[in-house]
Amino acid sequence: MLGAMAKAKAKQRSERREEALSRERIVEAAIEILDAQGEAGLTFRALATRLATGPGALYWHISNKEELLVAACDVVVANTLPEISARATPRKALHGIALGVFEMLDAHPWLGAELVRNPSPTAMLQIFERIGRQVQALKVPERAQFTAATVLGSYIISESRQNAANGRLYNPSPDRTEFLEQLAAQWQALDPDAFPFTRNAAKQLREHDDRAEFLAGVDLILAGIGASVGGARHD
Amino acid sequence: MLGAMAKAKAKQRSERREEALSRERIVEAAIEILDAQGEAGLTFRALATRLATGPGALYWHISNKEELLVAACDVVVANTLPEISARATPRKALHGIALGVFEMLDAHPWLGAELVRNPSPTAMLQIFERIGRQVQALKVPERAQFTAATVLGSYIISESRQNAANGRLYNPSPDRTEFLEQLAAQWQALDPDAFPFTRNAAKQLREHDDRAEFLAGVDLILAGIGASVGGARHD
DNA sequence: ACCTGAACACCGTTCAAGT
DNA sequence: ACCTGAACACCGTTCAAGT
Numbered sequence: 001m002l003g004a005m006a007k008a009k010a011k012q013r014s015e016r017r018e019e020a021l022s023r024e025r026i027v028e029a030a031i032e033i034l035d036a037q038g039e040a041g042l043t044f045r046a047l048a049t050r051l052a053t054g055p056g057a058l059y060w061h062i063s064n065k066e067e068l069l070v071a072a073c074d075v076v077v078a079n080t081l082p083e084i085s086a087r088a089t090p091r092k093a094l095h096g097i098a099l100g101v102f103e104m105l106d107a108h109p110w111l112g113a114e115l116v117r118n119p120s121p122t123a124m125l126q127i128f129e130r131i132g133r134q135v136q137a138l139k140v141p142e143r144a145q146f147t148a149a150t151v152l153g154s155y156i157i158s159e160s161r162q163n164a165a166n167g168r169l170y171n172p173s174p175d176r177t178e179f180l181e182q183l184a185a186q187w188q189a190l191d192p193d194a195f196p197f198t199r200n201a202a203k204q205l206r207e208h209d210d211r212a213e214f215l216a217g218v219d220l221i222l223a224g225i226g227a228s229v230g231g232a233r234h235d
Numbered sequence: 236m237l238g239a240m241a242k243a244k245a246k247q248r249s250e251r252r253e254e255a256l257s258r259e260r261i262v263e264a265a266i267e268i269l270d271a272q273g274e275a276g277l278t279f280r281a282l283a284t285r286l287a288t289g290p291g292a293l294y295w296h297i298s299n300k301e302e303l304l305v306a307a308c309d310v311v312v313a314n315t316l317p318e319i320s321a322r323a324t325p326r327k328a329l330h331g332i333a334l335g336v337f338e339m340l341d342a343h344p345w346l347g348a349e350l351v352r353n354p355s356p357t358a359m360l361q362i363f364e365r366i367g368r369q370v371q372a373l374k375v376p377e378r379a380q381f382t383a384a385t386v387l388g389s390y391i392i393s394e395s396r397q398n399a400a401n402g403r404l405y406n407p408s409p410d411r412t413e414f415l416e417q418l419a420a421q422w423q424a425l426d427p428d429a430f431p432f433t434r435n436a437a438k439q440l441r442e443h444d445d446r447a448e449f450l451a452g453v454d455l456i457l458a459g460i461g462a463s464v465g466g467a468r469h470d
Numbered sequence: 471a472c473c474t475g476a477a478c479a480c481c482g483t484t485c486a487a488g489t
Numbered sequence: 490a491c492c493t494g495a496a497c498a499c500c501g502t503t504c505a506a507g508t
Binding site for chain 2: 155159225
């Protein structure tokens with residue numbers, strides 16, 4: 001009897017195109033909310049409303065919010081990373097991975113925040129492996145591969161996250177130019193005795209291009225890796 | 236009349252060694268709570284209780300929690316950074332700064348989290364300037380100084396934060412060794428086709444020393460910086 | 471000017487009750 | 490087995506009222 005009623009309800013749902021609740025659907029809806037409203041917008045109440053149910057129902061499928069966020073990270077990373085196309089050389093491949101992560105976090109600013117606050121082992125592993133394979137292809141001595149991949153991963157993720165936090169400013173917008181101009185002015189107004197370096201660096205800020213600067217950082221690390229290989233070039 | 240009463244109350248307070256509330260005292264108390272109980276322990280109620288007042292009183296001195304956390308970061312960074320001793324060479328000085336930040340975040344794990352979530356410009360500026368001066372001393376071409384300092388800062392902060400998040404594991408504890416052993420076992424159990432690099436890197440994990448690995452990363456970046464200077468050594 | 475603490479508008483999470 | 494939604498135990502923040 002109960003079975004029949006459950007079936008009836010399921011049928012009713014599918015007729016209305018309201019699929020049954022599932023972990024996948026919940027995570028999917030969470031990602032949509034995160035992308036649209038940011039981290040502050042993701043509450044169990046908002047999520048339940050969107051899924052036309054009560055907040056308690058979600059807990060049948062997901063233990064808590066932390067697990068929900070980790071699952072959201074895993075899905076986005078698993079969907080986005082394979083889209084990064086193959087390249088002819090390890091160096092170009094690493095540029096591709098770096099830009100891929102950069103754009104991924106730019107498109108999902110909450111992802112960068114979550115990736116450093118509470119890194120999903122699964123998501124981090126995907127990125128680490130991708131980077132590591134190219135490090136291997138660069139013929140880095142085995143002993144030095146772990147360090148090389150860690151430094152690259154650390155820089156790529158933290159700098160991409162920072163860029164995303166600056167507000168989806170991948171394409172130089174007037175806002176961003178204005179912001180950099182203001183920052184440069186602030187730096188130039190610093191006490192020359194206390195902040196000689198920063199004050200001087202203000203010049204570079206005025207011709208700053210987030211994306212180019214990011215890749216210059218990657219290249220600097222690649223130069224360091226190259227030095228350990230013996231100065232050989234790998235373009 | 237009111238003035239006299241206020242004075243009487245102030246006198247009573249100082250007799251009881253209850254100094255008047257002030258921004259400084261509030262921030263100081265917040266740091267003590269953060270160090271003792273972590274970020275979750277810092278609530279306006281807990282802070283008010285510790286200061287023997289109501290939560291509303293705090294808002295007279297501090298606009299909101301975000302400002303409180305930024306102020307806490309500024310104080311700790313301003314107190315800790317000058318303790319880093321001078322060194323003979325830029326390379327050694329950068330090691331000193333790197334380890335100084337590493338230990339600072341290890342002692343205050345909430346600081347690392349806050350420094351990446353909502354970076355205090357003041358605190359970041361202190362660190363950036365410190366690093367930048369040594370980059371300058373390395374005779375890095377002016378155009379490349381900004382990138383060099385950014386990469387170093389990004390790596391030093393994010394890796395130190397990661398270490399701190401791992402749980403004050405600076406001194407190799409049995410816990411940490413056990414954890415690394417388990418992680419290595421997990422990595423070795425990965426699908427060799429999907430994760431060849433990570434699986435192979437599991438070996439390195441077993442002889443992993445957090446502190447040494449961190450410095451190896453700094454040296455890798457320094458090698459990259461050195462390459463741009465023309466391969467000259469700066470020990 | 472500065473402090474008090476009840477009250478407001480939220481959270482994540484639980485759980486008895488339903489189907 | 491799975492869903493419901495009221496209720497619990499918190500938050501940050503505000504504000505009328507005090508001194």
